[in-house]
Amino acid sequence: MNKYFVKYGKDHRAQYISHLDFLRTIGRAMRRAQLPLEYSQGFNPHPLITFAAPISVGIKSECEMFCVRLTEDITAEEFKERLTDAMPDCLPILEVTKDEIEFKSINSADYEIETEKPVSDELINAFMAEPQILIDKKTKKGIKETDIKADIFDISVQDNIISATLKTSDSGSLKPMLLISAMNKYGIDTGFCRYLRLRFRDTDKNVI
Amino acid sequence: MLEKILQKVSKPARYTGGEYGSIQKDPKSVAIRYAFCFPDVYEVGMSHLGLRILYHLINEREDTYCERVYTPWPDMYEEMKKENIPLFALESGDPIKNFDILGFTLQYEMCYTNVLRTLDMAGIPRKSADRDESDPLVCAGGPCTYNPEPIADFFDFFLIGEGEEQTNEYLDVYKTCKEKGLSRAETIKEISKIEGVYVPAYYQAEFEGDKQMSFTPLYDDVPKTVKKRIIKDMDSVYFPDKIIVPFMEIVHDRVSLEMFRGCIRGCRFCQAGYIYRPIRERSPERLLELAKKLIDKSGYDEISLVSLSTSDYRKLQEFIDELLKYTEKRMINIALPSLRVDNFSLDLMSKIQKVRKSSLTFAPEAGSQRMRDVINKGLTEEDILGGARLAFSGGYKSVKLYFMIGLPYETDEDVAGIPLLAKKVVETYFEEPREGGKNVNVTCSVASFVPKPFTPFQWSRQNSLEELSEKQHILVSTIKSRKVNINYHESKISVLEGVFARGDRRLCSVLERAVDLGCVFDGWSEFFDNEKWLQAFSDCGYTTEMFTRERSYDECLPWEFIDIGVTKEHLKRENEKAKIAEVTPNCRQKCAGCGAASWKVGVCYE
Ligand code: SF4
Numbered sequence: 001m002n003k004y005f006v007k008y009g010k011d012h013r014a015q016y017i018s019h020l021d022f023l024r025t026i027g028r029a030m031r032r033a034q035l036p037l038e039y040s041q042g043f044n045p046h047p048l049i050t051f052a053a054p055i056s057v058g059i060k061s062e063c064e065m066f067c068v069r070l071t072e073d074i075t076a077e078e079f080k081e082r083l084t085d086a087m088p089d090c091l092p093i094l095e096v097t098k099d100e101i102e103f104k105s106i107n108s109a110d111y112e113i114e115t116e117k118p119v120s121d122e123l124i125n126a127f128m129a130e131p132q133i134l135i136d137k138k139t140k141k142g143i144k145e146t147d148i149k150a151d152i153f154d155i156s157v158q159d160n161i162i163s164a165t166l167k168t169s170d171s172g173s174l175k176p177m178l179l180i181s182a183m184n185k186y187g188i189d190t191g192f193c194r195y196l197r198l199r200f201r202d203t204d205k206n207v208i
Numbered sequence: 209m210l211e212k213i214l215q216k217v218s219k220p221a222r223y224t225g226g227e228y229g230s231i232q233k234d235p236k237s238v239a240i241r242y243a244f245c246f247p248d249v250y251e252v253g254m255s256h257l258g259l260r261i262l263y264h265l266i267n268e269r270e271d272t273y274c275e276r277v278y279t280p281w282p283d284m285y286e287e288m289k290k291e292n293i294p295l296f297a298l299e300s301g302d303p304i305k306n307f308d309i310l311g312f313t314l315q316y317e318m319c320y321t322n323v324l325r326t327l328d329m330a331g332i333p334r335k336s337a338d339r340d341e342s343d344p345l346v347c348a349g350g351p352c353t354y355n356p357e358p359i360a361d362f363f364d365f366f367l368i369g370e371g372e373e374q375t376n377e378y379l380d381v382y383k384t385c386k387e388k389g390l391s392r393a394e395t396i397k398e399i400s401k402i403e404g405v406y407v408p409a410y411y412q413a414e415f416e417g418d419k420q421m422s423f424t425p426l427y428d429d430v431p432k433t434v435k436k437r438i439i440k441d442m443d444s445v446y447f448p449d450k451i452i453v454p455f456m457e458i459v460h461d462r463v464s465l466e467m468f469r470g471c472i473r474g475c476r477f478c479q480a481g482y483i484y485r486p487i488r489e490r491s492p493e494r495l496l497e498l499a500k501k502l503i504d505k506s507g508y509d510e511i512s513l514v515s516l517s518t519s520d521y522r523k524l525q526e527f528i529d530e531l532l533k534y535t536e537k538r539m540i541n542i543a544l545p546s547l548r549v550d551n552f553s554l555d556l557m558s559k560i561q562k563v564r565k566s567s568l569t570f571a572p573e574a575g576s577q578r579m580r581d582v583i584n585k586g587l588t589e590e591d592i593l594g595g596a597r598l599a600f601s602g603g604y605k606s607v608k609l610y611f612m613i614g615l616p617y618e619t620d621e622d623v624a625g626i627p628l629l630a631k632k633v634v635e636t637y638f639e640e641p642r643e644g645g646k647n648v649n650v651t652c653s654v655a656s657f658v659p660k661p662f663t664p665f666q667w668s669r670q671n672s673l674e675e676l677s678e679k680q681h682i683l684v685s686t687i688k689s690r691k692v693n694i695n696y697h698e699s700k701i702s703v704l705e706g707v708f709a710r711g712d713r714r715l716c717s718v719l720e721r722a723v724d725l726g727c728v729f730d731g732w733s734e735f736f737d738n739e740k741w742l743q744a745f746s747d748c749g750y751t752t753e754m755f756t757r758e759r760s761y762d763e764c765l766p767w768e769f770i771d772i773g774v775t776k777e778h779l780k781r782e783n784e785k786a787k788i789a790e791v792t793p794n795c796r797q798k799c800a801g802c803g804a805a806s807w808k809v810g811v812c813y814e
Contacts, residue, residue: 016221017221017456018456022455028506031507032507087228088226088228
């Protein structure tokens with residue numbers, strides 16, 4: 001099988017690269033690395049590449065993943081070496097493996113949110129004690145007030161770092177920015193925030 | 209702070225850098241910090257080949273760190289102002305106020321307000337005379353510097369001509385001066401000794417009424433004329449074999465490879481055709497070597513072969529055949545802009561384009577044969593209609609034609625010739641029984657002519673807005689056909705472009721006033737504000753007509769102190785021939801003795 005799973009990071013310079021821009025970037029990097037992509041058959045061939053839970057713009061990451069098929073069979077090590085050389089520094093290749101990773105099993109993601117103003121435990125507890133947490137959420141049908149409480153799987157705070165496990169799956173995701181908007185709405189002043197995605201988890205909370 | 213505002217602005221990737229191929233150096237390890245400034249937004253500036261060449265050329269030097277600076281989009285400007293963030297360079301994020309040199313490239317006149325905005329945002333005094341030892345040197349090169357006078361006050365020096373050799377020369381001089389601890393003024397003096405360097409503060413211009421009366425050096429050791437720089441050997445001159453590959457989509461998102469410099473044609477309206485004389489080609493071997501490296505190292509899937517007139521490359525067929533061997537295997541597309549429309553090019557295009565474009569573009573520039581002779585386009589109606597026939601038989605349904613109005617010696621009949629020609633193009637489709645005639649479409653894109661320095665039309669009066677709008681009326685009222693579309697451009701911008709193209713030092717005050725009134729990004733119709741510009745002119749006591757008027761042969765033209773090789777005598781001769789619609793053969797048919805042979809290179813010695 002010439003199927004490779006690639007884990008990569010996005011540093012602060014790369015956090016504003018949109019998904020479409022990343023697709024173009026990876027296509028060019030694969031060419032530079034002379035890693036021949038396999039294309040789909042049919043009238044409008046496109047490279048066989050799939051992404052795990054695409055990330056929104058404005059978030060750094062240590063756990064992005066995509067899966068790609070090559071027309072050639074090389075080792076995962078060689079793949080990693082070649083692609084690393086062909087990528088810009090701000091998108092480091094962290095790991096390449098041929099072992100199957102089930103993107104579909106992703107159910108949540110851990111985030112680290114650095115707040116400008118420190119947030120106390122009490123405030124977080126009070127926030128989570130609300131019967132429901134309502135916030136305007138953009139959906140396909142327009143803006144809709146939604147209860148996001150059930151999408152916050154875990155949340156804790158230490159000084160100005162909020163650690164949160166948020167729902168991230170095919171059936172819907174909670175973006176960390178929306179969590180912060182909700183906290184602001186419920187009276188917690190965070191100030192400006194930096195966002196970092198750390199890892200994915202499955203339904204049993206095992207790290208993927 | 210910066211991180212905070214990036215969350216608020218549109219397209220933040222314009223300001224973050226980090227692209228593949230961009231250069232990272234330790235600022236402490238270099239002697240010279242250089243900010244390469246392109247006075248337009250990232251997507252436009254990144255597309256520019258000259259910047260791409262010089263960025264890598266400068267960074268080849270171990271002693272210099274060259275970084276990029278683009279003009280922040282107005283939303284970013286507002287945020288940066290609010291938070292008091294000074295303009296920074298893309299690679300290091302450091303404020304450019306503390307750099308050694310700011311080098312601007314000036315590609316079009318409508319970016320001048322952005323130059324001042326760049327200086328303002330950097331915290332550097334606008335005027336050369338107001339800068340002190342704590343400020344970087346501010347210089348500029350690029351095609352607009354063939355008339356640097358309208359922006360003379362804002363630059364410490366200009367670099368006239370092709371920059372590949374000169375750049376290293378002045379960086380060497382700068383470094384020596386810095387090591388010796390010379391002052392700003394002394395350093396500029398040393399740099400001024402390099403050929404092609406123009407220091408506006410060393411000259412005085414005098415005016416009377418509308419006219420510039422004289423232009424004289426203030427000191428005995430300052431030359432009366434400044435010679436442009438020219439690259440003699442296109443094969444040995446530096447060309448990067450790597451490029452920056454942006455994340456976001458830019459205007460020209462592909463590899464650009466320059467095939468040759470200059471042009472043999474001598475179209476009388478075209479400044480590039482004169483200032484880059486004589487034509488000098490890169491060898492097919494060198495082009496192929498560069499093309500392969502650039503494709504491999506960039507990962508782009510398209511390469512564009514750029515020049516002023518690609519069909520004039522002598523070994524085009526041979527070169528394309530070789531290039532195809534390389535690109536076909538790799539699924540790389542070749543783009544060939546600026547082709548003439550003939551059998552040969554259509555054949556070529558069907559070979560190189562995997563997906564055929566639905567419309568074919570060509571540029572007759574003028575509608576009537578008389579007018580095409582006036583501008584020396586060297587294209588007959590038969591050439592155009594023949595091209596259209598070939599295109600239609602090749603399966604094209606739509607043709608796009610580029611024209612200009614407001615050309616010198618133009619009559620109403622000449623203008624009406626544009627829609628009439630378009631109609632004839634449509635008719636060629638129906639000469640043969642063909643299907644799908646319903647979808648045949650000819651689009652004319654009509655620009656307003658702007659007289660430029662160093663062309664035979666440099667003396668011509670530019671049409672007023674009223675004249676242009678009358679001509680636009682002729683364009684749309686001459687024929688009624690649903691198969692012919694006519695688009696024309698906003699002519700207010702053209703008038704202003706003309707003012708700055710042929711203006712003089714007095715415009716520096718107008719430009720400053722316009723910036724203070726809020727003018728910026730004038731090349732973008734959503735920001736261009738003609739009312740503000742008119743106010744700036746009247747506040748300074750000038751009119752646009754002072755600069756768009758006709759000039760006489762004996763008038764002192766503001767740009768005449770620059771020597772491009774082509775003589776004034778030749779330009780006069782060409783203007784006289786234009787008046788009687790007489791054509792001049794191209795350089796390969798017969799040398800017209802333009803004066804550029806004095807450079808002792810290129811076509812003049814083929
Ligand atoms: S000197 Fe003659 S050949 Fe050379 S550029 Fe001028 S016209 Fe062309």
